[in-house]
Amino acid sequence: MKILLIGNPNVGKSVVFNRLTGVDVISSNYPGTTIDFTKGYIILAGKRAELIDVPGIYSLEPTCGAEEVAIEMLNEGDVFIQVIDATNLERNLNLTLQLIRQKKPMIIALNLYDEAEHTGISIDTKKLEQIIDVPCVATCALSGEGIKELIDKIINARTSEFVFDDMQRWNEIGKIIDQVQEIKYRQHTFSEKLRDVSVRPITGIPILLLVLLAVFMIIRFIGESLINYLFEPFFEKVWSPLMIKLSEWLIGQEVLHDLLIGELINGTIDYGQSFGLLTTGLFVPLGAVLPYVVAFYTVLAFLEDSGYLPRVAVMVDNIMHKMGLHGLAIIPMLLGLGCNVPGALATRILETRKEKFIAATIMSIAVPCMALQAMLFGLLGPYGAKGLSIVFGTLFIVWFVTGLLLKRIVKGTSPEIFVEIPPYRIPYIRGIIKKTWMRLKWFIKEAVPFVLLGVLIANLLYSFGIMQFVGKITAPVFIHVLGLPEEAAGALIMGFLRKDLALGMLIPLDMTLKQLVVASVVLSMYFPCVATFAVLIKELGIVDMLKSTMIMILAALITGGLLNMILSVTLS
Amino acid sequence: MISLNKMPVGKVGIITAINGGYGLIQKLDLLGIRTGKEIIKTSGQWMKGPVIIRSGNTEIAIGYGMAQKIMVQVK
Numbered sequence: 001m002k003i004l005l006i007g008n009p010n011v012g013k014s015v016v017f018n019r020l021t022g023v024d025v026i027s028s029n030y031p032g033t034t035i036d037f038t039k040g041y042i043i044l045a046g047k048r049a050e051l052i053d054v055p056g057i058y059s060l061e062p063t064c065g066a067e068e069v070a071i072e073m074l075n076e077g078d079v080f081i082q083v084i085d086a087t088n089l090e091r092n093l094n095l096t097l098q099l100i101r102q103k104k105p106m107i108i109a110l111n112l113y114d115e116a117e118h119t120g121i122s123i124d125t126k127k128l129e130q131i132i133d134v135p136c137v138a139t140c141a142l143s144g145e146g147i148k149e150l151i152d153k154i155i156n157a158r159t160s161e162f163v164f165d166d167m168q169r170w171n172e173i174g175k176i177i178d179q180v181q182e183i184k185y186r187q188h189t190f191s192e193k194l195r196d197v198s199v200r201p202i203t204g205i206p207i208l209l210l211v212l213l214a215v216f217m218i219i220r221f222i223g224e225s226l227i228n229y230l231f232e233p234f235f236e237k238v239w240s241p242l243m244i245k246l247s248e249w250l251i252g253q254e255v256l257h258d259l260l261i262g263e264l265i266n267g268t269i270d271y272g273q274s275f276g277l278l279t280t281g282l283f284v285p286l287g288a289v290l291p292y293v294v295a296f297y298t299v300l301a302f303l304e305d306s307g308y309l310p311r312v313a314v315m316v317d318n319i320m321h322k323m324g325l326h327g328l329a330i331i332p333m334l335l336g337l338g339c340n341v342p343g344a345l346a347t348r349i350l351e352t353r354k355e356k357f358i359a360a361t362i363m364s365i366a367v368p369c370m371a372l373q374a375m376l377f378g379l380l381g382p383y384g385a386k387g388l389s390i391v392f393g394t395l396f397i398v399w400f401v402t403g404l405l406l407k408r409i410v411k412g413t414s415p416e417i418f419v420e421i422p423p424y425r426i427p428y429i430r431g432i433i434k435k436t437w438m439r440l441k442w443f444i445k446e447a448v449p450f451v452l453l454g455v456l457i458a459n460l461l462y463s464f465g466i467m468q469f470v471g472k473i474t475a476p477v478f479i480h481v482l483g484l485p486e487e488a489a490g491a492l493i494m495g496f497l498r499k500d501l502a503l504g505m506l507i508p509l510d511m512t513l514k515q516l517v518v519a520s521v522v523l524s525m526y527f528p529c530v531a532t533f534a535v536l537i538k539e540l541g542i543v544d545m546l547k548s549t550m551i552m553i554l555a556a557l558i559t560g561g562l563l564n565m566i567l568s569v570t571l572s
Numbered sequence: 573m574i575s576l577n578k579m580p581v582g583k584v585g586i587i588t589a590i591n592g593g594y595g596l597i598q599k600l601d602l603l604g605i606r607t608g609k610e611i612i613k614t615s616g617q618w619m620k621g622p623v624i625i626r627s628g629n630t631e632i633a634i635g636y637g638m639a640q641k642i643m644v645q646v647k
Binding site: 058059061085087088090091094119170195196199200201204310313314315317318326327415416417418419420421422423 | 581598599601602603604606614615617618619620621622624628629630631632633634635636637638
């Protein structure tokens, strides 16, 4: 049996989902679509039933791509659980009436019931149940109240016999509301004041800057702590001795040794340079990148669940407009800072082809994912803030300028922002942990195999001399335009697969700061990693993606060439 | 009667007309915002940025252009 959890966005659906699926269930990603589709299992009367968390929808008439996918899912369901925001009964009932017309067994969870009472709204659930003819349960998913009753009543879900005039839906809803809801006078709550303060420009912009600064510091703090106290000790104290043993054991088996361990640097393993499958291949995704990915997704989940993200979208709307986008396009950008793949998927929240094309292109060009950032810090960190600020500053300028240009070049329309701003809510910790875990699993599943494959391919290309050959052919571009040694070509080939690994390949080349900066910028810009590329082909279509790729390569060469010229003067 | 973008922040008003196409009316409608509804303007961003209104417990941000099409009677 398939049970669908349906509701408007921001009604606490995910929390209900987490409550229903219990502790030891691991939610999985919904294949092929977006990472936000979750599936779990629930035991009902001794039988296992599938519970699917359908993305939030306002109505069964879709207004964007993400909603279309959600609405298509409805056909597969056997039972609907509609989660209603009790503080917003009227417009939630609009969806209820549309769902009733689907003629499927249904049950309603009146969630956020406590918050409604707190704000002076009281709803007569019994009466509501009588009128719309499906079971209604008051729940407060955050504290778990009402969840058990909800589970018990799922088997009572029934197809409603409620008759109404669909043309007069709002009138019908009005009639229901009059009978079941009572609103008492209430004072402005603290939460409401906070809502106002954080979207008024004069207070909102400083708050936004503070939040971004805090986000950056927290990510660094969590990431560095994980590295210093967990990952580094593990790799240094546990893994290295093991690898040294293995290396001794493999003496005489040159090929295997090179493949698994790589090269020993000064008699020991250097995770940056050894370049074996079990050394660099494991260290880059797990030791250098994973800690920051954990940190990033934890903080992001917190921002998402607190309700702050839509406010960020409003505050940056003006800037995004200059690039033919609107404020919501900041969400793919923010997600892209973690990993470009979910960022690419998130371009779905934008309505037109023009917006999607611009957002996907500027994200791929100039939003460095966490893996890339971690490696940039590793590579340029030793030179102090100078190199890093040039790289990040350049990427930011490229991001903005490319957007400005694309707005003028790309045909199509750029609609204005239209977004609901949810009230602030205290995030549900277990939900955050689950969400972060889901995204981590996904990162590990995607990143580790690609890095391992990358190491393998790099080794093969080197041993067959292909890398050296490509380096020779492309040498003129590298040497004259970008001012890089021809060996850097190898890194750029690797960059198609994994950029973190590609940056790692620059370490042994002994380049100057100027060369490192140029190589870092070019590597960040010229192509998204292969995983993002695959997703974007699906999202944009092959023709648009090829156009986008041309723009990326062109932009990378121009920016790299310019940087090379400017830095030759200023950095020497 | 003035358009929403000209309404002062913090004021309460009643929507008297939405001079937009079907898309805009529909989108607002789904959030429970339609002619006759009482709304509060909670913020307006600088330089023709989005306007934010609240009705009941629903708060939405709408682009400046759309806000120009929504007429309100300020209380």
